[in-house]
Amino acid sequence: MPLERRRVSLADVAAEARVHPSTASRALNSETQSRVRPATVARVMAAARTVGYRPNSIARGLRTNRTYTIGMLIPDLTNPLFPPIVKGIEDRLSQDGYTLVLANTDGDLERETSILASMSARRVDGLLLATARRDYPVVHELLADGVRVVLVNRTMDDAPVPSVMGDEHVGIGLAVKHLVSLGHRRIAYVGGDPEASTGLVRYQAFAAWLQSEGIELDPGLVAVAARFREEPGASAFAELLDRGSAFTAVVAGNDLLALGCYDVLRERSLEVPAQMSVVGYNDILFADKFAPPLTTIRIPNYQIGVRAAQLLLESIGGTDTPPMAIRLAPSLVVRASTAPPRD
Amino acid sequence: MPLERRRVSLADVAAEARVHPSTASRALNSETQSRVRPATVARVMAAARTVGYRPNSIARGLRTNRTYTIGMLIPDLTNPLFPPIVKGIEDRLSQDGYTLVLANTDGDLERETSILASMSARRVDGLLLATARRDYPVVHELLADGVRVVLVNRTMDDAPVPSVMGDEHVGIGLAVKHLVSLGHRRIAYVGGDPEASTGLVRYQAFAAWLQSEGIELDPGLVAVAARFREEPGASAFAELLDRGSAFTAVVAGNDLLALGCYDVLRERSLEVPAQMSVVGYNDILFADKFAPPLTTIRIPNYQIGVRAAQLLLESIGGTDTPPMAIRLAPSLVVRASTAPPRD
DNA sequence: CAGCCGATTAAGATCGATTGCACAAGGAGG
DNA sequence: CCTCCTTGTGCAATCGATCTTAATCGGCTG
DSSP, rough: OOSSOOOOOHHHHHHHSOOOHHHHHHHOOOOTTGGSSSHHHHHHHHHHHHOOOOOOOHHHHHHHHHHHOEEEEEEEETTTTHHHHHHHHHHHHTTTTTTTEEETTTTHHHHHHHHHHHHHTOSEEEEESOOOOOOTTHHHHHTTTEEEEESSSOOOOOOOOOOEEEEEHHHHHHHHHHHHHHTTSSEEEEEEETTSHHHHHHHHHHHHHHHHHTTTGGGGGGGSSSSSSHHHHHHHHHHHTOOOOOOOOEEEESHHHHHHHHHHHHHTTTTTTTTTTEOSSSSOOTTTBBBSOOEEEEEEEHOOOOHHHHHHHHHHHHHHHHHHHEEEEEEEEEOOOOOOOOO | OSSSSOOHHHHHHHHTSSSSHHHHHHHHHHGGGGGHHHHHHHHHHHHHHTTOOOOOOOHHHHHHOOOOEEEEEEEEETTTTTTHHHHHHHHHHHHTEEEEEEOOOOOOOHHHHHHHHHHHHTSSSEEEESOOOSOHHHHHHHHHHTTTEEEEOOSSSSSOOOEEOOOOOHHHHHHHHHHHHOOOOOOOEEEOTTSHHHHHHHHHHHHHHHHTTTTTOOGGGGEEEESSSSHHHHHHHHHHTTTTTOOOEEEEESHHHHHHHHHHOOOOOOOOHHHHEEESSOTTTTTTTSSSOOOOEEOOOHHHHEEEEEEHHHHHHTTOOOEEEEOOOOOOEESSOOOOOOO
């Protein structure tokens, strides 16, 4: 038995059906099928079945310059925020016959550049970037090359690129107003990397909402974590506690940062929510399983994926839509990590 | 400004360097570079840089029949077990210049078949399957087509396919012996889908270890969940409790099933671990954050990914390794969900 | 029955890179 | 000085499908 049975090509089908390869091509392609006599179509399709034809998308891609492949960059696959988004994207893309090529970058800019180069060499039809920074020069090159790009969960400060994400201003507002309505006045904020829009925008929203609630922002109650993960969140929050300013609640830039806060509070035997209320952001998987279950802001992540994919497909399809930012509405999920301040 | 600047091809580079395209090809390819005069190599590389050449891997793939692309199927991206495995795979593959195409199947066999067809059409160089069932006919077709396949986290009953996973027999043994050493004698088991090797093998190991600990297996203490997720775990465990047989501890087929048990126990006001000890499997992300922190079996998931990728690369490279099953050693992580039985 | 028209199908170029083979130039050896 | 190699480069075929252009076939009209 041969290790590898010779691949059958369109020529084999054509020979079997006693037609020219170009005719076989038209017969098998739904676009051009109407240009071939029905009887011939049937003969070609039968021939394709008997010889076991499987079209070679590499060859097709070379000729048509369309690969039906979309590339996606995410900063951290192990952040439970992303899997639902990716799922939404895959589901939407597969409807149109597109395949997703997913790459994890760990936030490493150099790696991102090299992955983008490789994807560009593979001639992906479009890119979904969940790794964008507020300033992300590589996007301009991509745009100049005519590559379709949609940002997911992030925006850039100054670039005409479509994006899809949760409405961060509204989301943080929900968190702040929830705490204020419980009676909190001294509220701290632990944010993430301000290089990312998620870092800066959420912070800005926090400051804005405090003000509109008539609370003055105390810079001593703001800490910044280098990354959106538990450990950086823990050290930022520990440092904030060590400053000594009193506060009764903390808004975390995302759920992982909130978990970091949990760790520090447990270490220092401060009870949540009795001595400290904590609000997260994203409502990641298991947010309801933590001790205590985390009050957080729910983002329709699967839908974000779906809309992002859709926007990209439209852009590829040539619909001349102006770059737009789609913001999906978040909602507050109250669990057991928030309560009225004790004093 | 043109929307899309014309792609530069090897011919453009050749023209710029005043050599024949074939020479340019050889100069840019490290394999064949030695066949070109160093001065010419330098000229070609300079030309490539000035015209901004980016090789077209589609065209290359057509000619060489190698795409440097690996496909992977996973049943459930939102199961935190998988992201670390995927990360290990990506890291290893990228070392050799390979790209991973990831697809989520939700355990849907039809979808798996169609995705595999699409990947086969895209001429992936190899496949990593985390979706294999004990009986998974599609693998035989792939093998017959000469496609390199490595199974991840699963095995098949009867197929000469290489696989990489944690050592399930040892892992379940650690769980059982831990409970026995705490004094438990009546131990229940909540397993997952026996169509998957992870379902059957862990159950078989559970039975075997009970016996070698001198405990007779009570079929009334075994329940099977349809999928490896919380809800099926919860209903299976609830049904098991409803049978009325007394037991003091439960081994869950994975951590998500254990979480399902948690939910039922909380609902029925049974305390973990005071009234019921629970052991999970996999040590997924956040297993230490649950209430109570889950005692479980840790699997070196990242390493599983790395080894699987490596095995596949070797197989592609033509190293004629016989199909082998690599089993990585698990370890017991004792947290707060297990304690001696009360009575 | 010649001629024309629309509908099908065949021919062959093409996408961009790789590769076996031919060939020229230059050096070594007799 | 001539033959035989070696080395470096050019030539042209090739991978498999698509697509433009040209040829062919039937039927229909006058």
